[in-house]
Amino acid sequence: MNPSDAAASPNLLSPARRDYQVFRRLVIALLVVACAGPLSLNVVDPDLWGHVRYAEEWIAQGELPRTATHTFTAQGHPWVNHENLAELALAYGFRTLGVQGMxxxxxxxxxxxxxxxxxxxxxxxxxxxxxxxxxxxxxxxxxxxxxxxxxxxxxxxxxxxxxxxxxxxxxxxxxxxxxxxxxxxxxxxxxxxxxxxxxxxxxxxxxxxxxxxxxxxxxxxxxxxxxxxxxxxxxxxxxxxxxxxxxxxxxxxxxxxxxxxxxxxxxxxxxxxxxxxxxxxxxxxxxxxxxxxxxxxxxxxxxxxxxxxxxxxxxxxxxxxxxxxxxxxxxxxxxxxxxxxxxxxxxxxxxxxxxxxxxxxxxxxxxPTASLSPWMRTGIAAALAGAIALQATFLGQRLASLPVYRSRYPVDALQWMAEQHVRGDLVVCFNWAQYALAALAPDVKVSFDGRFRTCYPQQVIDRHFDFLVGGRIARHRSGDSGPIDGLRTLEVDRPDWVLVDRKYANAVEVMADAGRANGGAWTLVYQDAVAQLWGPTAVVDDVSSPNFVPAERRFVSDHFSLTAFEWPALPRRRVLAPVENSSREVAKRDASAPAVPYNEG
Incomplete structure (x- = not known):
């Protein structure tokens, strides 16, 4: 018999050779499925909200923006977006395939x-x-x-x-x-x-x-x-x-x-x-x-x-x-x-x-050559098949969801801001900024975001990181930005709100100092274990201001949750009962928002 004929016909192979072929295919299948596991990482990138938002706006307007958008510190500054096709792919992908499809x-x-x-x-x-x-x-x-x-x-x-x-x-x-x-x-x-x-x-x-x-x-x-x-x-x-x-x-x-x-x-x-x-x-x-x-x-x-x-x-x-x-x-x-x-x-x-x-x-x-008993062959094949099934199960779990964890992102803070109809200029750490603009634009503009040098001048970048980390880490700063001063972003940019990621100790300390300075120039109106939201005291306490926040609607806690929402986890806008500007008592009577703004539903 021609050896090539035996190789071409599985029925003519020896039992040992057939076992080898079966095991080989199972091992290859296991390796392939195992390779898919790391590539299925379902962690939300902080810039994903921005990528989709920018592409959606380009599609809607039919024109590529040439200057920075959604920012109050770099208006008119050239924007060199080197990710245009990728952002279009993400936007169209989510439109047509949804989260699991993407x-x-x-x-x-x-x-x-x-x-x-x-x-x-x-x-x-x-x-x-x-x-x-x-x-x-x-x-x-x-x-x-x-x-x-x-x-x-x-x-x-x-x-x-x-x-x-x-x-x-x-x-x-x-x-x-x-x-x-x-x-x-x-x-x-x-x-x-x-x-x-x-x-x-x-x-x-x-x-x-x-x-x-x-x-x-x-x-x-x-x-x-x-x-x-x-x-x-x-x-x-x-x-x-x-x-x-x-x-x-x-x-x-x-x-x-x-x-x-x-x-x-x-x-x-x-x-x-x-x-x-x-x-x-x-x-x-x-x-x-x-x-x-x-x-x-x-x-x-x-x-x-x-x-x-x-x-x-x-x-x-x-x-x-x-x-x-x-x-x-x-x-x-x-x-x-x-x-x-x-x-x-x-x-x-x-x-x-x-x-x-x-x-x-x-x-x-x-x-010496040895043949496997039927039980050993069955056991090895079953073990390999089981390993493939476990890997496939793990892969399926990752493909089922793209979670936005409340312990990492300001899901609840943005829900509160949406319910209060917060508007104006917002200082927010760059890792949260594109989530914030996707959730609150066009009512809110941010001071700085993950686009970094594609649309922000170095002085803006320096002010942001002076506020966020100060001199606690190695920094690259422009000589024109002066000494490190975390308060400069409040003094120069004059924001209406400051959303603080509490893991940045420098930003927390800067706002605490701002809250004590000048008789309390800034007031904490929202806090959970992840985020703080501060507003100018003269504004949030002024009943005639559109950004007035009644005491009943302020929320300060250390609440922490490990639960998550499916991306994009944008806030649900609720209509609050009207607040009369003439009286705090009327505001207290008409306030209908829940004290704990967690959208569990």
Whole structure:
């Protein structure tokens, strides 16, 4: 019998071989489902409300805003929004798919990235188990960066770019023997230009999706420059045509990033913004041992080092250089860990397969073969199937909800503000600001939000963080902002309300001091365990003011709740009984709002 016939027909396989095939498929299925788990992270990104709101307003108005919106401190300031396509995708996605549909779409996007890695691994002869075991580590490194946010499109476009590079230089050789056997130069320097021809279009889309295109363009350019150097070394003068071709492709991709509503202004903004430190923003800090992303990154770096140290395949110096550069950025800035993980997912599996094959071959030498009893086969298969079911259950639970926790966001404070018909200018910490503007706009404008340098001048940023954290953490400040003074945002911006996140001790202390200063210039009108809301005493105590808050409607407590509402968790606007401005007694009589404004229903 022809061995190939036996391989093609499961009925002709030995029992041991059939068991192996069943177990192998179950293990692959388990790895695939396990990879989906980290990518299903259902944590609300603080900027999600803003992304959807800005896109919805663009759709409604039919015009892209060119200056900052929903803010009273940066009116008329240019707004360079580098996330337009991503925000449109989020807005249309929630319109058509709903919350659960968007969570499922996010997982599908992540699994599509892993599938692209799988295609690259398969072309290089990597077994599915080795590939998906690697992808599981990659997925855990991506997990913290996989809420619903514009960066997801950067990750997808980066994966497409890496697959195109893999296919374009597929003839570059993978084993040491490719070079030691003196193969024809044409085999080692062949370029499939079809895969590079579409890259400018990709960068047009990427530049309009997210500013991560800058990292992608850097990776792409370094790879092409490295390949050009290799061509020159291998073929000398014969390399000038492909080298010129690679230079043209790189230049075309760079020029393609100008095809945005902002033209070169986007690049000028990027240079200015990225050239200034951002110590106040967590994602721009270095990973530390108390951060959940730290140990997955350490393990991935260790695996990468081991892969290149012990592989039997050719070590691609260009890829090693790019990995080292991006790895350096990953250990310097949290947000670059995702790009390092993507590179590892595309470039490590062939080397890990090489090591695994060698170890398996050594382990098999001299070991007796043994067949499993029916009970053992059934038990192993049942255990694997059970593990798959548990992973699928966990995945289903994550896809069922996008909770907004009352212990993290000012859900109850915003409900109270909506019920009191609060209006005016609001100072609120940047992590809550886009939630606040989505809940209360257009009645309320914010002083500063997560758009950061895309639409706020540095002096506004400095005043906000002076108020929020003072000098308690490392800061980057403009020399024109003067000394650190948390009260300046109250004195310069003159807000109507201040919503304080109580975990920021500096902001709490600043408002407590403001409440004692000048006979009590600011009054606490709302408090729970998460938030405080302060208003100018002269306004909230004035019965003739539209922002008058009767004593009966003020709420000060330390109430804490671990419950959550489904995103977007916007407040329900209730109509309060009218309050006569002429008398506090009438106000007391007509006040109908409940003392505890928790929307449990």
């Amino acid at each position: 969570l499922a779409a996010k997982v599908l996007l992540g699994m599509s990235i892993l599938l692209l890695m799988s295609l690259a691994a398969r072309r290089q002869g990597v077994r599915p188990i080795a590939a998906w075991a690697t992808f599981l580590l990659v997925a855990h490194n991506l997990q913290a960066f996989f809420p619903l946010r514009p960066q997801l499109l950067s990750f997808l476009w980066c994966a497409v770019m890496l697959l195109a590079l893999d296919r374009a230089f597929a003839g570059w050789g993978n084993r040491r023997s490719d070079f030691q056997n003196n193969r024809r130069k044409a085999d080692l320097t062949a370029i499939d230009w079809r895969w590079l021809a579409g890259m400018p279009l990709l960068f047009v889309v990427w530049a309009n999706s997210h500013a991560g295109f800058a990292a992608g363009l850097g990776i792409f350019t370094v790879v092409l420059v490295g390949r050009a150097v290799e061509l020159l070394i291998r073929t000398g003068r014969e390399a000038w045509r492909p080298v010129v071709g690679l230079a043209v492709v790189a230049a075309a991709c760079g020029l393609a990033t100008l095809a945005t509503p902002y033209g070169y202004s986007l690049h000028l903004w990027l240079i200015e913004s990225l050239g200034s430190p951002r110590p106040e923003i967590t994602e721009w800090a270095a990973p530390t041992s108390d951060n959940p992303v730290f140990w997955p990154l350490v393990l991935l770096i260790a695996v990468a080092l081991a892969a290149y140290a012990f592989t039997d395949r050719r070590r691609d110096l260009v890829k090693m250089l790019v990995l080292a550069l991006v790895g350096w950025q990953a250990v310097s800035h949290l947000r670059h860990i995702a790009f390092f993980a993507l590179l590892c997912g595309f470039w490590l599996p062939p080397h890990l397969q090489s090591i695994a094959s060698r170890l398996r071959s050594k382990a098999a030498q001299g070991l």
